[in-house]
Amino acid sequence: MQMEAAGSFAPAQQPQGELRLLTAAEVSEPTFLSGWERLVSRAGEPNPFFEPWYLIPSLRHFDSAGDVRIAAWFHMGRLGGVMPLLRSADYYGRRVPNVRGWLHPNAFGGVPLIAAGHEHAFWCDLLDHFDRHAGRALFAHLPLLPAEGPAHAALEGVLAERSRAHYAAAEETRALLTGGGSAADYLEAAMSAKKRKELRRQHNRLAEEGTLTFERLEGDADLAAWTAEFLALEAAGWKGEAGSALASAPDTAALFTEALAGAAAAGRLERLALRLDGRAIAMLVNFITPPGAFSFKTAFDEAYARFSPGMLLQLENLVLLERPEVEWADSCAAEGHPMIERLWRGGRRMVSRNIAIGGPLKRGLFRLLMAYETRTRSTT
Numbered sequence: 001m002q003m004e005a006a007g008s009f010a011p012a013q014q015p016q017g018e019l020r021l022l023t024a025a026e027v028s029e030p031t032f033l034s035g036w037e038r039l040v041s042r043a044g045e046p047n048p049f050f051e052p053w054y055l056i057p058s059l060r061h062f063d064s065a066g067d068v069r070i071a072a073w074f075h076m077g078r079l080g081g082v083m084p085l086l087r088s089a090d091y092y093g094r095r096v097p098n099v100r101g102w103l104h105p106n107a108f109g110g111v112p113l114i115a116a117g118h119e120h121a122f123w124c125d126l127l128d129h130f131d132r133h134a135g136r137a138l139f140a141h142l143p144l145l146p147a148e149g150p151a152h153a154a155l156e157g158v159l160a161e162r163s164r165a166h167y168a169a170a171e172e173t174r175a176l177l178t179g180g181g182s183a184a185d186y187l188e189a190a191m192s193a194k195k196r197k198e199l200r201r202q203h204n205r206l207a208e209e210g211t212l213t214f215e216r217l218e219g220d221a222d223l224a225a226w227t228a229e230f231l232a233l234e235a236a237g238w239k240g241e242a243g244s245a246l247a248s249a250p251d252t253a254a255l256f257t258e259a260l261a262g263a264a265a266a267g268r269l270e271r272l273a274l275r276l277d278g279r280a281i282a283m284l285v286n287f288i289t290p291p292g293a294f295s296f297k298t299a300f301d302e303a304y305a306r307f308s309p310g311m312l313l314q315l316e317n318l319v320l321l322e323r324p325e326v327e328w329a330d331s332c333a334a335e336g337h338p339m340i341e342r343l344w345r346g347g348r349r350m351v352s353r354n355i356a357i358g359g360p361l362k363r364g365l366f367r368l369l370m371a372y373e374t375r376t377r378s379t380t
Contacts, residue, residue, distance in 0.1 A: 147350065
């Protein structure tokens with residue numbers, strides 16, 4: 001856990017824009033949606049989980065109490081930033097009041113959508129807002145920020161300028177697909193000749209089981225049937241037995257269904273499937289968000305595990321490297337994932353940062369929390 005110098009309290013600067021806290025109903029209005037969609041095209045860093053087609057159904061299914069507010073930042077009358085926020089008394093199972101960037105278990109990135117070039121101004125106004133309206137919150141918690149992205153770089157600059165106490169509460173590095181050249185060249189560099197030969201053998205053996213085909217789809221063609229097929233495939237495996245499959249709960253199943261439909265309508269959706277005699281034995285969903293992409297969900301038929309159908313499908317997914325508008329792809333997988341890290345050799349470091357807010361008293365209490373967490377984590 002990274003810790004920064006505590007620093008001293010500095011007064012707020014003159015706001016560079018206007019920050020409003022809006023409800024789910026307000027951000028769903030057509031006028032706001034139009035500005036939000038324009039912001040997506042201007043954002044310096046993509047985050048599909050904060051685009052309207054994903055965030056609005058997320059709020060509907062996982063914020064039934066209506067506690068989440070959307071921080072909408074306007075610059076010269078134009079929407080320049082969007083970030084969902086939640087005030088909570090819970091901090092990883094401990095009672096410590098905070099205000100945080102809101103995520104749910106199926107949202108894998110917390111970076112705000114910010115118009116390119118306005119990251120510094122956005123953070124200045126957001127943090128000053130937290131100071132003026134800290135309420136009971138002891139600190140701000142900003143989860144899952146890409147450490148090498150422009151938004152995090154601007155945040156670090158603002159924190160340094162203001163000598164604001166902060167520390168990295170958690171870090172993880174998840175598999176990243178990046179690099180120029182062809183999919184074939186990447187595979188040759190990423191895997192040994194012995195492993196590539198083994199995968200070819202598995203492919204050939206699987207083809208002996210029936211007619212083996214691969215499909216890559218965009219848009220909404222047969223989307224409802226495809227989505228239902230994915231949900232059933234995932235639920236038939238260990239996730240279904242553990243109760244953690246998307247279909248295990250009505251809200252996660254509905255979010256998945258609505259998000260895929262929304263992504264297709266927004267031109268963000270890519271679907272891959274490996275089929276044996278027409279039946280899917282491995283399926284994968286990508287969100288295409290130039291200059292990046294996100295490998296959102298994957299599932300495979302465990303009855304064919306000896307053939308590694310999930311890995312065979314990932315070999316087809318390497319074609320992402322050949323799309324001119326895609327420079328990198330985030331696996332959305334937990335650090336240490338046993339399959340994807342054998343193939344995707346890059347890493348995307350994600351930082352969850354705690355930041356002091358409020359006046360001198362709160363900042364003093366924050367320094368105590370910072371010291372406690374640092375000492376606790378260093379002994380575990």
